[in-house]
Amino acid sequence: MELLDALRGTGAVRDFTAESVDRATLWRILDVARFAPNGGNRQAWHVTVVEDPAQRAALRDLYVEPWSEYFAQVMAGVTPWSPLADRVAEEGIIDAxxxxxxxxxxxxxxxxxxxxAxxxxxVHGDLHRLVATDRDLGHYTMVAGASIYPFVWNLLLAAREEGLGGVLTTMHARVEAQVNELVGAPEGLSLACVVLLGHPVHQPTRLRRESVESFTTVDRFDGPAFTA
Ligand SMILES: Cc1cc2nc3c(=O)[nH]c(=O)nc-3n(C[C@H](O)[C@H](O)[C@H](O)COP(=O)(O)O)c2cc1C
Incomplete structure (x- = not known):
């Protein structure tokens, strides 16, 4: 499909038909995803393809608690697990x-x-190989994950080209230790996300996003909005 159509209109898919996806198709998707940009070209990603039914059920079950906590925070009108959130207020919302x-x-x-799906x-990132230039700043780090998520986005776009849809999910980060144990991830591997792929019941293509002017300014953060 056209690149711009794919970039502007590849929405999250969370409803899948019963049709399976063969290994050859998934292999082709991974074969495209690996060309993503990444810090120092260390390619610090690892993908575990979870096929075993018991493992799949365990992965699903591990998602329930974090997703319910996420849902509670959204319903309460706060940004779930914002790095700067008031932890006590957050706990109160979740407990209620x-x-x-x-x-x-x-x-x-x-x-x-x-x-x-x-x-x-x-998808894990290998902390021994991730280039994290902001590691020593003493605040929440942004950079390490930036070597993994372009790979994941490539994967989702490649899946779209194959007629598939899917979603990048991060709820399992709340239960990372259990997920790592489930798939036998060694020390130093950090969970980036769980990606679900399949044949979409419906592929959303009309996405809601803010305008360029709303997030782009000239010269200074508080400068005038950047316009064409
Ligand atoms: C870093 C990241 C984490 C996300 N985590 C989840 C998740 O845990 N579960 C989920 O259903 N969707 C997840 N999503 C998908 C977003 O919810 C979705 O992109 C957003 O709601 C906008 O929807 P749209 O892309 O269909 O327009 C995640 C997306 C990103 C980029």
């Missing part, structure tokens, strides 16, 4: 939602549909 059980049906339905990929 847990106590009420509100929204759990919605949460479970979403988890079921998302994890019905025939392809489930656990």
């Amino acid at each position: 939602a847990r106590a009420s059980g509100q929204g759990m049906e919605t949460v479970r339905a979403r988890v079921e549909s998302t994890f019905a 025939p392809v489930q990929l656990v």
Whole structure:
């Protein structure tokens, strides 16, 4: 498909048909994804293709609690797990939602549909090979993950070209130790995301995003909006 159409219109897919995806197709997708830019060309990604039914079920189940916590925070109008969030207020929101059980049906339905995806990929970054130029700044780091996520986005775009859809998910980071144990990831491997792929029931192409002017300024952060 046209590059600009793909870049502007590849929305998250969380509903999949029952059609399977063969290994050759997934291999081709990974073969394209590997050309993503990454710090120092260290290619510090590792993909675990989870095929075993018991492993897949465990991965799905591990998603439920973080997703319900995410949902509770969204419902409360806060940005879930923002690095600068008030942790006490955040816990209060999550505890209240847990106590009420509100929204759990919605949460479970979403988890079921998302994890019905025939392809489930656990993506790790190798901390021994990641170039993290902001490592010593003493605040939340941005740079390390930037060597992994372009690879993941390439993967999603390549999947689209194959007629597939999918979604990058990060809820499992909340239960990283269990995921690492599940797939036997060694020390020094950090969970980047779990990617679900399959044949979409519907591929969203009309995405809602803010305008260029809303996030681009000239000369200074508080400078005038950049316009054409
Ligand atoms: C870093 C990152 C983390 C995400 N985590 C999740 C997730 O855990 N679960 C999920 O269903 N979608 C996840 N998404 C998909 C976003 O929710 C989605 O891109 C966003 O809502 C915009 O929807 P659209 O791309 O379909 O327009 C994630 C996307 C990114 C880039």
